[in-house]
Amino acid sequence: MAEEIIELSGDFWNIRGDLRIKGILNVGTQCSLVRLGEGRFVFLDSYTLTGDIRERVMELTDQGRAVEAVLNVHPFHTLHCAQMAKDFPSATFYGSSRHARQVPEVSWAPDKVESHAARARYPELAFSLPEGIDYISDIEGVHAGSLLVFHPPSGALHVDDTFNVLPLPEIARKVLPVQQIAFHPTLKDALEDTPDAGARFCDWAERIAAEWSETRTLCAAHSTLRRFEAGAFSKALRATIEKARPKLAGAS
Template sequence: MTQPAKITEIAPGCFNLRAPFTILAGIVDIGTHMSFIKLSSGKFVLLSTVQLDAQAKKEVHDLTKGGELIEAVIGTNPFHTLAFEQFYELYPNAPFYGTPRHIRKYKEIPWAGSVTDPAVLTRWAPELALELTQGGEFDDPQPESTNHFAGVVAIHLPSKTMVVDDCFRVSKNPGIIERGIFGRRDMEVSFHWSLYNDALYKTPSAVQTFHDWVLHLTKTYDFDNLSTAHGGILIGGAKAELVLGLEKARVALKKMAVARGGDLVY
């Protein structure tokens, strides 16, 4: 019996691969993802990596013609690191770009550059826009066990698709706790829980910086779809949902800003 494809096309030129990722000693599978952005040249920019089983290896191999079409592999979240060694073994000739933590952690990979370099962030413009989360620590987030918020947000303009790991989340089939306590709807866009704890700098201006950056994304880029690592994929209406998510968070964000000696001006 033929298994369903693991790599799916979210929108023309934007492909996504979902993979298991467990927490709490393997009890809870929160899932994760990697994405394949097809450029007008026919080559691919890969966003993050996941552990590949036999079927996924074959699909990646077929999509990229054995790696020939891989123009870049980009580490998009400092803590999404576990699959880079495996992927480098499979495709050692591909250029790898990492976050500072990737580069410190895996010295055996000959990194082509850091995503903190503006030249890397703009390398594939105007087709692919890359933005760093603003308002929090990106180089060395602490505490490492919980502060996984900051990362690279990618917007593939031709397909109108935003790809993000941890800072934004799409609630897919929310359970009783999400629905009852947080009032989540199916396919609602919200923010990672660490936003209200360690994610942002504890300075008077950090909350405003983050808030304004989210608004900047919605005003600058034309996107309609959103793929998140540990949530779902929203096809259609993603920008409007992100705006609603920010509006829903504003009361809590303002309270946090005031507690840190600042304010939040909408």
């Protein structure tokens, strides 16, 4: 994996970043930059910008002054928040309760990122919190919960961990029985302690397949981008749900 900024439309850029486990294995991470109305910008997630990527972002955003907010949508993605706050001091920083605990030096907005109040400020974006699983798990290594963000004009869906994409060459996908979309491997551990938790998660994912059927690019953390022809995203997600539902039913 390599750091890069990918323009998905004239209003949406996905930044692929580095995340090295114990300084060796690079599992990657991401953030996205979205241009809203009247020249305003928001980031989805935080990442420390350097080099050419930083120069490009600063060029787009009037040296950062046009960045209105940073929406930190995954409770366990906290490593870059402090630096991002230094780089964009005029932006409002939204996060979960875990962000506030883990990075207290950032001046966090009182409204949590997943709250209706925070979401309502950005009608150009669509948000969805998965049902049936814990947004913030009590188990430190369970990262399946995240707030998903869809940008209808570009067809870009930004999602951390809840949905995964295996970073395989297209030729390998044609010969190997690999799903185009996968659920996070800790999903079972993230299920709420109710008998219907697994079914509720699958039902929620079905609604995403229907309501966000215009998704053309899935921007997934720790993996890669996955581009879809018209209607293909819904088909791929439903195939994943169909395979997972029997395993998740009664798994809470």
